[in-house]
Amino acid sequence: MSKNNxxxxxxxxxxxxxxxxxxxxxxxxxxxxxxxxxxIAPGKPTYREVCSGLTGHAEVIQVTFNPEVVAYEDLLVIFMTTHDPTTLNRQGADMGSQYRSVIYYHSEEQKEIAEVVIEQIAPYFKNPIMTEVSKIGTFYEAEDYHQNYYRNNRQEGYCTVMIDPKLAKFRKMYAEKLKKSVA
Known part of the structure; x- marks a missing residue:
């Protein structure tokens, strides 16, 4: 646990x-x-460098959460069921290792929990799960214009075509897990 639990x-x-x-x-x-x-590339990567696929970095999110409100296991299940964990280095039209499905663990406990969750949900997928489970390395915050992207750009084509349907599916599947302001 980090500060403030x-x-x-x-x-x-x-x-x-x-x-x-x-x-x-x-x-x-x-x-x-x-x-x-x-x-594997040294220094802080840029979006353009990561998109080239040559740095080896993945596009990720770092989630700070209160485990007294939402369990790590629940976050994993949400993660595994709101993207396609059965494709190698691909999500929809996005292809390349930067788009890989990966869980970066911060402790041995997280690693063990991730492995158990993957094993438990695997039978629900037609194809084998390709999600990596790897130890977290250095996390580099993406450029400012990537932060809160959907909230700041809801009317953009990518948001309406790609994100809106994913959010609708998520809200339906996990209504009990939504913040009260969203529910």
Whole structure:
């Protein structure tokens, strides 16, 4: 646990704009930051560099949450069911290792929980789960214009075509997990 009894989880499920929008609506989530991790290139990567696929970084979100309100296991289930964990290095039209499905763990306990959750939900998918479970490395916050992207750009084409349907599905599947202001 970090200070104030908050914990941190880091997930990569394709474009961070989609995952950020979903987790911002989960009760118990205090903060969601879009960024990059898991790469091999030195220094802080830029969006353009990450999109090239050459840095090895994944687009991720770092979620600060109150485990007394929402369990890490619940966050994992939400993560695994709001993107396609069965595709390798791809989410929809987005292709490349930067869009891989990955859970970055911050402790051995998180690692163990992630492995159990993946095993438990695997039978519900037609294809094998391709989600990586890796130790978190350095997390780099993405550029300012990526933060709160959906909230700041709801009328943009990508938001209406890609994010709105994902949010509608999420809200229907997890109505009991929504912040009161969203429900």
């Amino acid at each position: 908050l914990a941190v989880a880091t997930f990569g499920g394709g474009c961070f704009w989609c995952t950020e929008a979903i987790f911002q609506e989960v009760a118990g989530v205090e903060k969601v930051v879009s960024g990059y991790t898991g790469g």
